[in-house]
Amino acid sequence: MAIEWSGSRDVHLELPAAGPRRQAVVAAIRQAVRDGRLPPGARLPSTRVLAADLGLARGTVTAAYDELAVQGHLLIRPGSGTVVAGPTGAIGPIPARPPAAKPQRLSLLAGRPDVSRFPRTRWLAAARRAVTGAATADFGYGDPMGHPALRRSLAEYLGRARGVLADPDRIMICGGYAHALATLATVLREHGGPVAVEDPSLPDFRRVIRAAGPEVVGVGVDADGLRVAELPDGLAAVVLTPAHQLPLGGTLSARRRTELVGYARRTGALLVEDDYDGEFRFDRQPVGAVQALDPERVVYSGTTSKTLAPGLRLSWLVLPERLVGPMRAARLATDRHTGVLDQLTLAEFFDSGDYDRQVRRCRTAYRTRRDALLAAVAEHADVTPLGVAAGVHLVLLLGDRTEAAVLAAAARRSLALDGLGRYWLGPGPHPQGVLIGYATPAEHAFGPAVRALIGCFDQESH
């Protein structure tokens, strides 16, 4: 016979149907402790509750607890309950929180924001408004496209801040850009054609596309962004970073934007605009979204991973109308929708102006960092920065130095750094370079990280 008690905590125990009851309770609890199902520090129900649940006399359970205590399995603390003892009979409390993974070294890895800037207090205030103000129905299964409140807030924000023609009915909330891209790629699989990406580009996203089915081909970039004239026919889609090419940092020129949309109209290929750091332009050359040129051929994608925190896993797509149905079906066949409380909290965060404030604060801080970085690098005339006008990263071309030598020097200085090498699809030779994620460190670690970086150049013989 199996017993499950409903005291302060549920514990599943198996009691034999017959035989002495006290021994049965002792054996069942001992087994649960040995299995690890009752770990050190776990609290047991009171003898009253357990006796009632098992249909036994309370004295039987008390005797069983006493016996287990004598055997060293339980620790009875009058007034504060009975808990499972540790291996030595001492209480081994379950830590409420794991020891935080201490960053063991400096980091200028690209693609991350300074997460110490996450606005905890304001986010909590928004969460309070969201949870308090939510309709009861919001806690049930939601719309695969995302909560209407967030989609409306986003439509307003994307329209004014990024020049996106965003109809709330075309916005889908996703769990980060990788999730959005993976979902898109399953829909693109129907097309049968390959997906073009920029060469160089982030290898992670190539893996995401391939895992969903489509083949991936690379098309070169230069200072004006993707070389549109080199796009082959027959593509299912072109995925690109027009505002700030990842990694080289170019901006897709006005002429190429027009050519790109012309290409899409001629071939039927979908354009996927990854506006991953569109909020972070520092110099007076802002560029709007390609999406505004032809909302029926461009999917616009944005994320909170650079403005708030990657850990949130929140992003959005603005879809051409013909993709709304297939994308909705794709979500229903996988995760149904993104968690509603995060969505409502983000909606409150937009509506209160907190999102704009956060972006503005980060932009100011990152611009200052960029300037300091460029000033430090300027002492090395053979190191050439690229993509400095925007974003949360830039590239340093290394001249005669090799990427391997600089990365080795960085490792000796306990500095995490990303080389350009793994970003290329095509065969080399490629220019040697490293990516500098200058938004990555916390404020106090930025100076030391830059000094360590400069030290790599000072030291390297070349």
Place this chain on the structure above:
Amino acid sequence: MAIEWSGSRDVHLELPAAGPRRQAVVAAIRQAVRDGRLPPGARLPSTRVLAADLGLARGTVTAAYDELAVQGHLLIRPGSGTVVAGPTGAIGPIPARPPAAKPQRLSLLAGRPDVSRFPRTRWLAAARRAVTGAATADFGYGDPMGHPALRRSLAEYLGRARGVLADPDRIMICGGYAHALATLATVLREHGGPVAVEDPSLPDFRRVIRAAGPEVVGVGVDADGLRVAELPDGLAAVVLTPAHQLPLGGTLSARRRTELVGYARRTGALLVEDDYDGEFRFDRQPVGAVQALDPERVVYSGTTSKTLAPGLRLSWLVLPERLVGPMRAARLATDRHTGVLDQLTLAEFFDSGDYDRQVRRCRTAYRTRRDALLAAVAEHADVTPLGVAAGVHLVLLLGDRTEAAVLAAAARRSLALDGLGRYWLGPGPHPQGVLIGYATPAEHAFGPAVRALIGCFDQESH
């Protein structure tokens, strides 16, 4: 020339490179209003900020705002800023929250909990502890398996409450059961064999499996759960609901559990145990998880969708060791991981005992509802309830009545009800029945819903 201002809010404007400046500002703002990028009620930056950003004299911008106000596009409110006017010149404020979708009728649809029981205050308190106590690194990209704090809390809970042998290193946090199943199904695709599901079973999950690749075959169930002897060889996996079969409500017998594990050992098929309402057993026949019989052959799956709210999209898998690597890779190729703040909040919710308290409260309430429902149905001797010992739903077999007639009568009474018909895979004839999700209504709506249901039987001629 494109201008993006960095005042209180970002707005993307396109100004021509040459020509009179005031007219250019007027035209750009008017265009943004017409495009809907600046909707009614949107606040514009101050003339000082915009002038600085555009490199214009402040008087030029003031004159442009005045002109737009005269034209009816803007509304200048001294002291409280300039906003976009509505179509009639009146302010059309952006509603902070959409009108909640009012449930238009009673519902006894299955598979949902009473979401009005969501513990908002306690959840918010847990969220406060989670956000305040999080390590900075928690806001960055996280572990695809889930946050270690939540996995440790879950291991403790699943061990004591459900008899699951749960090692935190084998637990993966997912975005609901559908998401967990979809991820598993992509990994099972490699096997090449079909996936068996119970017949009848929830059609949604068959779609999820098929969308990921594997074929689906149905295997019958009876009062003892899945008819294990009927499982064909060559299966990639068997997905089942052993604690409370969905929909018929049987519990997999001890003998069948042993046979099932034997089948898995002999054929190498994976067992996927969907413990979707394992917390809700009302009578003294609790059953532990099949997983404990052979953790290397059983994937255990649980969710907060029945205990807290489906909208949260939080669930967990306990994996055999050999699946940890492939599942981790599958998450990296899609959504990377579940949002960290929800994960940390749920960990706090477990550690504080709030989760146990919530389960206990719901269990008491749902048992009372079940008893009331059974008492009401008892007046109709030809209606037979199934699966009453547990869960958040039961089935009513309809005797000589047809499902179609009862569903039509329910629709006339504005009662949402789910028929058994769509749950079957194989060809009929099948017993006529309806599913009753007695946890679904809010407390005040439960009585009316049951009365409407009984009315369907009173009325129906058969």
